[in-house]
Amino acid sequence: MSGRRVLVTGATGYIGGRLAPRLVEAGHEVRALARDPGRLRDASWADAVEVVAGDLEVAADVRRAVEGIDVVFHLVHAMAAGGDFAKAELAQARNVAAAAKQAGVRRIVYLSGLHPEGEHLSKHLASRVAVGEALLASGVPTIVLEAGIVIGSGSASFEMIRHLTEVLPYMPAPRWVRNFVQPIAVRDVLHYLVEAASLPDDVHGAFDVGGPDVLRYGQTMNGYAVEAGLPQRPIAPLPVLTPWLASQWVNLVTPVPRAIAIPLIGSLLHDCVVEERRIDAVIPPPEGGLTGYRDAVRLALVRERAGDIESSWRSASAAGAPADPLPSDPDWSGSTVFEDARERTTTASTDAVWRVIEAIGGERGWYSVPLLWSIRGLADRLVGGVGLRRGRRDPVSLREGDTVDWWRVERIDRGRMLRLRAEMKVPGRAWIEFSVEPVAGVAAADGTAGSGAARSHYRQRAVFLPSGLAGRLYWWSLVPAHHVIFELMAGRIVAAAEAEGAQDEGPEVEGPDVEGPR
Known part of the structure; x- marks a missing residue:
């Protein structure tokens, strides 16, 4: 037939x-x-x-x-x-x-x-x-x-x-x-x-x-x-x-x-x-x-x-709902929004930074404090959340709708931006976004910049839309931990990208001494 x-x-x-x-x-x-x-x-x-x-x-x-x-x-x-x-x-x-x-x-x-x-x-x-x-x-x-x-x-x-x-x-x-x-x-x-x-x-x-x-x-x-x-x-x-x-x-x-x-x-x-x-x-x-x-x-x-x-x-989406707009997007007209933003300029190419971003989570971890992530994941499981055990579908590649531990890929512009929406139990809605772009005047992945010259700019932001007083108290109580977690995350992602970029350029280029992802 x-x-x-x-x-x-x-x-x-x-x-x-x-x-x-x-x-x-x-x-x-x-x-x-x-x-x-x-x-x-x-x-x-x-x-x-x-x-x-x-x-x-x-x-x-x-x-x-x-x-x-x-x-x-x-x-x-x-x-x-x-x-x-x-x-x-x-x-x-x-x-x-x-x-x-x-x-x-x-x-x-x-x-x-x-x-x-x-x-x-x-x-x-x-x-x-x-x-x-x-x-x-x-x-x-x-x-x-x-x-x-x-x-x-x-x-x-x-x-x-x-x-x-x-x-x-x-x-x-x-x-x-x-x-x-x-x-x-x-x-x-x-x-x-x-x-x-x-x-x-x-x-x-x-x-x-x-x-x-x-x-x-x-x-x-x-x-x-x-x-x-x-x-x-x-x-x-x-x-x-x-x-x-x-x-x-x-x-x-x-x-x-x-x-x-x-x-x-x-x-x-x-x-x-x-x-x-x-x-x-x-x-x-x-x-x-x-x-x-x-x-x-x-x-x-x-x-x-x-x-x-x-x-x-x-x-399958835990919420069963289409993607929400990010509260800090121009078309958002919500109320209180909390944000933690970090930036780094790096000698790594945009390609090297992107490879680290896209492979985040799962076995590679979150480049910050593993113990704190594990405790938060266990707490989420205890209240019926998804916790950290879901891992990833693929160790290095993502697509929209994929899960990354307790996050879901809401948007991916390959080579430029990754936005994850939280599916853990929180009194509000949360996102984390990673992006990279070439430094002005430097091509995205070429090697024309001299040794030690800035080649790309990394941005990271966590966004939280609180629900009522509980949501505000939740965010404020975590501000000290966020400062440690997100600062380490930004620094270690960039360091990992620089080490990976050094390997790409050949054995004669000595990469920095970097701890593995956590």
Whole structure:
């Protein structure tokens, strides 16, 4: 069958970010809908798709997005959303259903969660079911794929299993570690989704999908341990560890924040296994068969160790909101704004400074006081924040929407400016911005300046918009610490850039004695 015109919602998310390029490879014309198209600007496949701006909660935006479309992939989930997320998810689904029906769309494809029939479901899983039912009732041929925990590099389920196993030599765990699950490799999820785009119009309904292995959740942890070369962990089920308490535990010992841990754990409260294999008559398994659990873990580890992570659960915004304007921008008309600004002129080229800026955070740290950053990260985890454990998608490259520990890339002008928006728990909103430009009269990256001559100008500013008295007290209490942290940060970033620039210019140039990043 010839390629179809396809719309992908949720293209900035974990599954959508992997599906879009595979649909292109399969010969389809792909349109991606995003509230902030800038988050797709640096995706390797962005030039191969049409990116349109729009909000799924705005019916007019959805109608424009589905014009001329044959197949709609609805891949938006409120994994980390607060408030009445179920109402918002259902409203979005109904907008998609109505617009698809009106536009003559030939098929809707939705990825839902595997769940038992007749059981009381968690709020997040119940919301997935309600969205699937709304799409099935749209009058448009719809296929709902109900998958269990997804195993792949960058998936939240995989990272929760990995960190629980690696951190704890002995595993006190809730009773649901005895429940049965049927994990599925992300490559197999993508196989089913890609094939769904070409299904005939008479295929309609919900279908279970899962890998070949049915395991107790505790067995998934020890299966990971075997593949990672770790000793298997003794696991002791504890009847008093409620889902809420378990989410606090996961929040503390893994990079997965409480807001995401809660829906993940909610999906484990019952046995979640494939109850029927009707999908085989509609979409045959991939060539070579479905991927076993330990093979999926092995593949995920290989990809992560190679730094080859196409997409990550980290791409989902913790706030679920588009980027805010920086309070000190010209178009801001807010009230009190606090700022800490630092500048340095350096002999390093703008290229050298930029490389240090773009690689900040994660394993390289923040070039200041590691202990203070660690304490602040732990405090954030204790109150349900994201903490420092999220790290980075890639050790040296960033794109809009990426996470950097407790920050998110709000804007990047490569080679010139990086703006990060805080996602830690604070009484207000916070940003940190790094920028570099050549000193007047010196080209951005040339070597014409003489030895010791200024070549670039580094700027750094932290901006805080306080919320009420608590926000003001928060900022004022941290002024002494900020003076130390931000002053060290500016000096060490510039020193690291000068050392890196000296290496670029050859072994005969002796670089300064600089401490490594912290």
